[in-house]
Amino acid sequence: MSSSNTISPKVVTTHVLQEMKMRNEKISMLTAYDYSMAKILDLAGIDVILVGDSASNVMAGYVTTLPITLDNMIYHASSVQRAVQRALVVVDMPFGSYQGNSREALSSAIRIMKETGCSAVKLEGGEEIVESVQRIISAGIPVMGHLGLMPQSINKFGTYAVRAQSTEEAEKLIHDAKKLQDAGCFALVLEKIPAELATKVANSISIPVIGIGAGGGVDGQVLVLHDMLGINQDFSPRFLRRYHNLFQEITNSVQSYIRDVKSKDFPSKNEQY
Ligand code: KIV
Numbered sequence: 001m002s003s004s005n006t007i008s009p010k011v012v013t014t015h016v017l018q019e020m021k022m023r024n025e026k027i028s029m030l031t032a033y034d035y036s037m038a039k040i041l042d043l044a045g046i047d048v049i050l051v052g053d054s055a056s057n058v059m060a061g062y063v064t065t066l067p068i069t070l071d072n073m074i075y076h077a078s079s080v081q082r083a084v085q086r087a088l089v090v091v092d093m094p095f096g097s098y099q100g101n102s103r104e105a106l107s108s109a110i111r112i113m114k115e116t117g118c119s120a121v122k123l124e125g126g127e128e129i130v131e132s133v134q135r136i137i138s139a140g141i142p143v144m145g146h147l148g149l150m151p152q153s154i155n156k157f158g159t160y161a162v163r164a165q166s167t168e169e170a171e172k173l174i175h176d177a178k179k180l181q182d183a184g185c186f187a188l189v190l191e192k193i194p195a196e197l198a199t200k201v202a203n204s205i206s207i208p209v210i211g212i213g214a215g216g217g218v219d220g221q222v223l224v225l226h227d228m229l230g231i232n233q234d235f236s237p238r239f240l241r242r243y244h245n246l247f248q249e250i251t252n253s254v255q256s257y258i259r260d261v262k263s264k265d266f267p268s269k270n271e272q273y
Contacts, residue, residue, distance in 0.1 A: 012047050012088040014120065014142045014186040020047070020219070021208040027220025029210055030228070033059050033076040037225060039083035046087050048210075050122065050222060051077040053092040053152070058226040065151045070097045070108055077116035089118040090144050095152040098123055098132055105132035109141050122189065124150040126176025130183045137184040145180035147173055148214065149192035162213075164193045174201060181205045189222060190214040192239070213239035 010016075020027055029048035032038040033055040041049055055076050056068035070093075077091040091112050098105035109121050120142035123129055133143050148163045157163075164170045173193065180188055187208040190198045195215020202209040202218040211218035223240065226232040230245040260266035 011086055014088065017047070017088065017187055017208045017220075021206075027208055027210055029220055029222035031055075031222070031225045032080050035079045035083045038080040038089075041225070042084045042087050047220070048222075049080060049084060049087045049089045051080050051089065051091045051116075051118065052224065053094050054224050056094075058224065058232055064154055066095045066154075068094045070094055070111060073097075074112060074115045077112065077118050081117045088120065089116075090120045090122050091116060091118045092122050098129070102132040102135040105129075106135045106139055109136045109143075110139065113141055120144055120186065122146055124152050126172070127179045130179050133180065133183040133185060142186045143184065145177070145185040145188040146191065147176055147180070147188065147193075148190045148198075151191075160192070162192050162194065164197055170194075170197050173197065174204065177201045177205055177209075181207050190218065192237075213237060 017027055027047050028045075029050055030041055030046055031050045031052040031054055032041050033051060038049055051073065053065040053068050053073065055072070056062045056065040059076070060068060060072070062068070073091060073094050077089070081089050093105070093108055093112065097108035105123070112118065112121055121136065122144040123133065123136075124146040126145075126147055133145070136143050149160060151160075154160065164173045173190075174197075177188055177190075185207060187210060188201075188205070190201060190209055190211050192213035195217060198209065198211050198214035199217025208219040210220040210222050212222045224232075227235055227240050228243050230242045230247055231250070233247050257266070
C-alpha cells in the first residue's frame with residue numbers, strides 16, 4: 001500500500017475477474033471518460049473502468065449514444081488508460097464500428113487496442129454479433145458482451161423501459177448469454193432486466209455477469225459515474241443510487257468564486273506574485 005486511502009496495486013485482469021466470480025467476490029465497475037476522473041477511480045480501488053459510449057450523453061451532450069465516433073472513443077479511452085495502473089479498462093465499441101461485418105468489427109477493435117493501450121472491448125448484442133466476437137477474440141482481444149437494454153438499438157425498440165419481461169424475450173436473453181460465453185466473452189453486462197432473470201443468467205454461465213439495473217444476484221455492478229456522483233441531474237431511474245450531489249457542490253463553488261472575483265476578495269495579496 002502506498003498510502004492509507006489507496007489499495008493494493010495488484011493489476012486486475014480478465015483472469016482476476018473470473019477468480020472473483022469463483023470466490024463470490026463482487027466486481028465493482030464504473031464509467032470514466034477522462035484522465036483526472038480515471039485516476040481518482042483507480043486510486044480508490046475500482047476493479048473495472050468502462051470507457052462507455054455513454055460519453056456521447058454525459059461528455060458530448062447528445063440525446064443518444066449513436067453519434068459518438070470511433071475516433072472520439074479512442075480519444076476518451078487513451079486519456080483514461082494514461083491514468084490507470086490497476087483497474088481493467090474496457091472500451092465500448094461505438095455504434096457503426098462493428099455492426100457492418102466481422103472484418104470491420106475486428107479492424108475497429110484493433111484500432112482501439114493499438115491507439116489506446118486499453119485491455120478489452122465491449123459490444124452490444126447477442127447471437128447476431130457472435131461471428132464478430134469470435135473474430136475479435138481470435139486476434140487476442142478480450143471481449144465483454146452487453147445484453148438487455150442496449151442503448152445503441154434505441155431506435156429499434158423506441159423506449160428505455162425494462163427489457164426481457166416476456167417469457168420469449170427472457171428465453172432469447174438466456175440463449176444469447178450462452179452464445180456469448182461459448183464465443184469466448186470474458187464477462188457480460190446485463191442492463192435493466194428483471195433481477196430474477198439476471199440472477200438466473202449469472203448462475204447458469206461461468207463468466208462474470210455485471211449488472212446495471214439488474215439486481216443484486218449478479219457478480220458485479222456498474223453505474224455511469226456522472227449519474228452516481230449527481231453531476232447529471234436529468235436521469236433518475238429506480239436502479240440509480242446517488243452517492244453525492246456534485247451538481248450542487250460545483251454550483252456552490254462556482255458561485256463562491258464569482259462572488260470573490262466581483263467583490264475583489266480574490267486574489268488576495270498571498271495569491272499573487
Ligand atoms: O456506455 C455505458 O456507460 C454502458 C454502461 C451503462 C454499462 O454501456
